[in-house]
Amino acid sequence: MAQSAAPNNPFIKQLVHNDRQVRDKAVLSLRTFLSRSTPFTHLDFLKLHKALFYTMWSCDKPSPQRRLALDLSALVSLLSTRANFLGFMRAFWETIAREYTAIDSLRMDKFLFLIRSFVNAGFAFVAKDSWKDGKTRKDYLDLIREIPLNPREPKVPNGLKYHVVDVYVDELEKVGGEEGTMEAENTPWEEMMAPMVELGEKGVLKSVRKKVAEALDDERVKVWLGIEDDDEELSEIEGEEVDDEEEDEEFGGFDD
DSSP, X not given: OOOOSOTTOTHHHHHTOSSHHHHHHHHHHHHHXXXXXXXXXXXXXXHHHHHHHHHHHHOOSHHHHHHHHHHHHHGGGGOXXXXXXXXXXXXXXXXXXXXXXXXXXHHHHHHHHHHHHHXXXXXXXXXXXXXXXXXXXXXXXXXXXXXXXXXXXXXXXXXXXXXXXXXXXXXXXXXHOOTTSHHHXXXXXXXXXXXXXXXXXXXXXXXXXXXXXXXXXXXXXXXXXXXXXXXXXXXXXXOSOOOOOOOOOOOOOOOO
């Protein structure tokens, strides 16, 4: 087991401080802290993301909220090792899945933007150096399959799944590039879209499968996946009826 890089993380109390200036200074300091190659434990990252969650929770007014969400997601680009990137993103998705159903309507918009920003940041990290690091890409897509786009895990709130499906294509295009660009030619579109396609095929709830089908009916996706308009693939993605529209449950963690 890796030795903890932050047994007494000095940022935790500062990140949840009542004074906004103290919180902002702590986020700035995190940039240097997270750029180290020292390994962090899963517990380190869980504690950090819990603090970051409440930093966002305490942030008022749309403009500061948007800036904070972008600042927090920008931390992803500073992670210097594959292990720290995967650990940081796992802790983010676990924290969001656990806390999602407790977010009230007045705070939901800022957390939805935070999630969108992290979707983009995750894609941007695996796209570095023209997508050459296939191992990191595969491991991160497996994490996406395991948590936010898990087709079978009822403890991942459906609202979280819906939102990730909503933003997935837009954020992937921002990183992968528009059709006809050099960036787009290098992007492994089919591999990157696979978690979405699998959710549409294997999702327990019809509402989730329908949401994915709508996202995959996007003209950009058809180009990326080489789907013709008269193909039946998208129309079949909803599958058979499943009468188990269960309610979102509070996230209780994943089995080791």
